[in-house]
Amino acid sequence: MSTHLDPCVLVLFGATGDLTRRKLTPALYALHCDGHLPAGFQVVAYGRRDKDDTSFRTDLLAHMQQFAPKAEMSKWDEFASQCFYVRGEFDVQNDYDVLAARLADLDEKAGRQRNRLMYLAIPPEQYESVVGNLGAAGLTKSEGTWTRVIIEKPFGYDLQTSRHLNDSLMTWLSEDQIYRIDHYLGKETVQNILVFRFANEIFEPLWNHKYIENVQITVAEQIGVEGRGNFFDQTGMTRDVLQNHALQILSLIAMEPPARLDANAIRDEKVKAIRSIRPVAHDEVPHMSVRGQYAGYRSEPGVDPHSSTETYAALKLHVDNWRWGGIPFYVRCAKSMPRRVTEVAVQFRAVPQVLFAKMNRSDVRPNMLVIRVQPDEGIHLEIGAKEPGPTMALRPVNLDFTYGSAFPNAPITDAYERLLLDAIRGDASLFARGDEVEAAWKLLTPILEAWEKHPADVMPYFTATWGPEKADSLLEHGAKWREP
Numbered sequence: 117m118s119t120h121l122d123p124c125v126l127v128l129f130g131a132t133g134d135l136t137r138r139k140l141t142p143a144l145y146a147l148h149c150d151g152h153l154p155a156g157f158q159v160v161a162y163g164r165r166d167k168d169d170t171s172f173r174t175d176l177l178a179h180m181q182q183f184a185p186k187a188e189m190s191k192w193d194e195f196a197s198q199c200f201y202v203r204g205e206f207d208v209q210n211d212y213d214v215l216a217a218r219l220a221d222l223d224e225k226a227g228r229q230r231n232r233l234m235y236l237a238i239p240p241e242q243y244e245s246v247v248g249n250l251g252a253a254g255l256t257k258s259e260g261t262w263t264r265v266i267i268e269k270p271f272g273y274d275l276q277t278s279r280h281l282n283d284s285l286m287t288w289l290s291e292d293q294i295y296r297i298d299h300y301l302g303k304e305t306v307q308n309i310l311v312f313r314f315a316n317e318i319f320e321p322l323w324n325h326k327y328i329e330n331v332q333i334t335v336a337e338q339i340g341v342e343g344r345g346n347f348f349d350q351t352g353m354t355r356d357v358l359q360n361h362a363l364q365i366l367s368l369i370a371m372e373p374p375a376r377l378d379a380n381a382i383r384d385e386k387v388k389a390i391r392s393i394r395p396v397a398h399d400e401v402p403h404m405s406v407r408g409q410y411a412g413y414r415s416e417p418g419v420d421p422h423s424s425t426e427t428y429a430a431l432k433l434h435v436d437n438w439r440w441g442g443i444p445f446y447v448r449c450a451k452s453m454p455r456r457v458t459e460v461a462v463q464f465r466a467v468p469q470v471l472f473a474k475m476n477r478s479d480v481r482p483n484m485l486v487i488r489v490q491p492d493e494g495i496h497l498e499i500g501a502k503e504p505g506p507t508m509a510l511r512p513v514n515l516d517f518t519y520g521s522a523f524p525n526a527p528i529t530d531a532y533e534r535l536l537l538d539a540i541r542g543d544a545s546l547f548a549r550g551d552e553v554e555a556a557w558k559l560l561t562p563i564l565e566a567w568e569k570h571p572a573d574v575m576p577y578f579t580a581t582w583g584p585e586k587a588d589s590l591l592e593h594g595a596k597w598r599e600p
């Protein structure tokens with residue numbers, strides 16, 4: 117594969133941060149071992165700490181030992197020898213000239229064109245100044261070569277700040293240079309939603325309000341804030357996960373078929389789906405949302421002891437278009453749940469109660485399709501089956517597809533591997549476009565504002581339960597939250 121890719125350099129900002137340790141170093145090394153990186157690929161980290169190439173390489177090795185201890189390391193020295201370090205302050209313009217000179221020198225020695233992928237794995241408040249300084253140093257230009265910038269979430273804090281950030285990035289970059297990462301889009305199972313819907317003729321005719329009763333999207337984590345109390349308390353579950361990961365999944369479930377499988381055609385349809393969601397007016401917020409906070413959250417390090425930040429958020433949304441009119445989409449994202457599970461449950465309508473009218477209604481269960489994003493990745497379709505025996509008794513059974521059994525020799529790789537590779541090859545399909553992010557904030561900002569006025573509405577729940585009981589009241593027509 118590497119022969120088709122332009123030789124390039126990854127310029128890494130935030131090389132000592134958590135994301136680089138946990139995800140980027142292991143992902144880059146795995147791509148190197150699999151021969152997926154372009155020939156002559158190099159990494160240049162830029163950071164404040166006093167390091168040189170040798171001590172930076174020692175750090176990278178420590179990341180591997182801590183977060184990918186089982187990796188086969190026979191190609192490590194080869195990989196590490198192509199990693200370099202430039203010391204500089206994020207806000208000192210002259211330091212970027214030093215970076216530019218080092219990049220030019222490495223390019224020249226490698227006989228490489230100036231193709232650069234900048235990765236901003238840094239706190240969001242530094243995005244603007246880093247991009248501004250890169251721009252002023254002439255490092256954002258793409259003239260016959262390419263420069264792309266990967267930006268981590270959170271992309272803004274609300275509608276106004278995300279617009280401001282988009283506008284200020286546009287001073288130096290064009291939209292097609294910006295790769296806003298949402299690692300959920302790099303997950304195989306999330307990509308498979310498009311394939312499931314559009315490469316299989318049998319489901320699409322049923323994929324609408326006539327056959328579907330409701331859709332439930334769950335992003336549940338078993339862990340609490342795990343030492344990230346400071347960050348999380350300023351952010352909350354809605355900004356951290358619902359605005360991005362959950363709404364991305366929703367848009368893939370709700371979107372119309374794109375005209376082509378290219379980045380803009382796909383994202384046009386996704387953004388249309390998000391824009392079709394009915395805005396939630398301030399006075400409707402109490403009936404359309406439930407917030408919760410797990411017991412003990414306020415004693416977590418870094419968390420305000422009087423915090424009203426939500427660790428559980430559930431919303432009822434309506435995608436007001438021809439396909440989905442009248443169908444509720446229930447979305448819940450939470451920490452400290454009984455288990456880690458991300459899934460989409462599509463609840464189909466019940467059959468007419470004619471043939472099996474004498475049976476207990478609960479025995480004739482409507483079909484349910486469950487797309488299991490993680491763990492136990494796969495898809496399950498619940499159907500009614502006759503129980504063996506002399507009487508007509510029905511029981512729900514599953515038609516199952518699991519990745520583990522269907523593709524035993526192709527383990528699911530980390531989302532960051534796929535996303536890094538896509539950014540290197542210039543495919544932005546699995547990255548969020550500016551208008552998509554703004555549409556998500558436009559929907560959520562009024563809800564967040566309404567919540568802020570009623571901090572006492574955050575309901576407590578016990579760790580390892582499925583959240584506040586009040587969340588049941590969001591569901592219509594006797595529907596229940598699925599217990600995954």
Ligand code: BG6
Pocket residue numbers: 299337356357458
């Ligand atoms: C991140 C959030 O984007 O996603 C974290 O900031 C969250 O708070 C994580 O834990 C969940 O990702 P995954 O891939 O483990 O489901």
